[in-house]
Amino acid sequence: MSKISLGDSLPAFRLQDQDGQWLTEQDFLGQALVLYFYPKDDTPGCTAEACAFRDQFEVFTDLGAKVVGVSADGPEKHKKFASKHRLPFRLLSDSKKELRKKFGVPGSLFGLLPGRVTYIFNAEGKLIHEFSSQFNAVQHIEEALDSLKKEA
Numbered sequence: 001m002s003k004i005s006l007g008d009s010l011p012a013f014r015l016q017d018q019d020g021q022w023l024t025e026q027d028f029l030g031q032a033l034v035l036y037f038y039p040k041d042d043t044p045g046c047t048a049e050a051c052a053f054r055d056q057f058e059v060f061t062d063l064g065a066k067v068v069g070v071s072a073d074g075p076e077k078h079k080k081f082a083s084k085h086r087l088p089f090r091l092l093s094d095s096k097k098e099l100r101k102k103f104g105v106p107g108s109l110f111g112l113l114p115g116r117v118t119y120i121f122n123a124e125g126k127l128i129h130e131f132s133s134q135f136n137a138v139q140h141i142e143e144a145l146d147s148l149k150k151e152a
Contacts, residue, residue, distance in 0.1 A: 009126060018081075025125065029125045075093050100114065
């Protein structure tokens with residue numbers, strides 16, 4: 001498995017969001033991007049993380065950044081999760097884990113759970129920060145905001 005590194009470009013992809021819309025990396029160029037990989041919809045840690053991104057969504061927007069979550073759950077499950085928790089951002093379905101592999105997102109707990117990693121890209125699509133923490137889900141938001149503020 002390859003691993004994306006600081007300064008690398010946003011890898012090419014084509015995935016569906018919770019509304020069934022197909023998106024590619026090109027849809028996210030031109031403004032900063034906070035792309036976070038999480039294990040599964042509607043689990044305690046993932047719900048806390050998604051709701052923390054939701055609660056700070058306006059701050060991310062004010063900093064000129066889009067927030068996008070990625071997991072292996074399908075579009076229908078993402079739609080229910082986003083609706084239930086009023087998530088104002090896109091959730092991408094990486095059911096074949098292709099994007100996860102392109103990023104080199106590690107597993108945790110002996111590989112039993114998909115890893116939780118957040119990547120921050122600048123407007124040119126270059127990776128400027130990465131943060132990995134399986135058990136400190138809310139720290140991902142603070143790390144992303146700090147990184148975007150340094151870039152501004």
